[in-house]
Amino acid sequence: MSTSANTGFVKNDEPVNRQTFDEVMVPVFAPASFIPVRGSGLDLWDQEGRHYLDLTGGIAVLGLGHTPREIVDALVEQANNLWHVSNYFTNEPVLRLARALTGATFAEKVFFCNSGGEANEAAFKLARKWAHDRFGEKKNRIVSCFHAFHGRTLFTVTVGGQSKYTEGFAPLPPQIDHIPFNDIAAAEAAIGDDVCAVVVEPIQGEGGILPADPEYLARLRRLCDEKNALLVFDEIQCGMGRTGKLFAYMDYDVVPDIMTSAKALGNGFPIAAMLTTTEIANSFSVGSHGTTYGGNPLAAAVACKVFETINHPDFLARVVDAGKKLRASLESVVRDYPDVFSQVRGKGLMLGLVMSEKYHGKAAEITAEAGKQGLLLLLAGYDVIRFVPALIVSDEHIRQGEKLLRQSINAWLKK
Incomplete structure (x- = not known):
């Protein structure tokens, strides 16, 4: 193992390109061949000045699009006042944000951190601590779903039911079991007296843009109540207006005990939240959990403005309308390419274009071709093209997206 180090001075203004990534970055990502340098709304431009229509929303992060003026202004205003004070102190923006979140949801208490993985880590730790305090150390099992995604820490990646993300990292945290999504019988068999928490995405993201059946979530609620x-x-991914409701649970009439939020909460500025009730939150005490940057004034000021913008009836109504129009656009693509695609599924502006059985495993080839045509798309597994554009997507964006998608499919079919 080499211990040598390059101590030469490198100027920050030296040119960088995609090859630089391979030279200096740990290879946990495989980014595109181009490098975006500027964005506005749903528009992106790369180093060469080429334009792209971005329907990825930074993987459902950019709810308000790239560089929205009101969010930039909120960030700059806070940056001129206070950046960081540590959690030995609180700050005004984080208190305003906590009050806004608790005022609009079932929750009474909030814990802020930096990423969705950290929010879920906090949620899972809190669930085990709550059960330990009330029922003893044997009530510690967590039940989650296959094909779920809950983060990249060792704990959260184990709760997420995708073996490809846990290979090579054993031994994994114990007492975590997985059941098929939307399978009520499997849930009834798995949720016993030793279970402390049942974890579910109301709409599975990486699992293929799969909405939960209302009966499934309602049954999970009753089972959790029965088994304490x-x-x-x-x-x-599905919260912060993505489905046309502020949070997806509001469309299911099923209230969780703990909920996690991130991604669109900061519109690209790192912030996440775990929300719960006072009774459950009291299982944590001073020092039992923590974070260095969570709830810092910069992130909280940005999230306050994001939340204020999204949590408005007119804004959410437009998301519902845009979601219907995007679904209709994608369904027309399915009708015209029945050999390639089988269906459209999802809710609001979280939609998946599902590959036909004939073309299983080929979704990545279409998204790669779309990039060449100037359209940025995502995958959800190997067989679903994911559409999670900024919530401000216009009718014209949807029309242009369909045009570029059709161009991409035609170009791919000719290969």
């Missing part, structure tokens, strides 16, 4: 377990909703 906590119901945890991971709304990191």
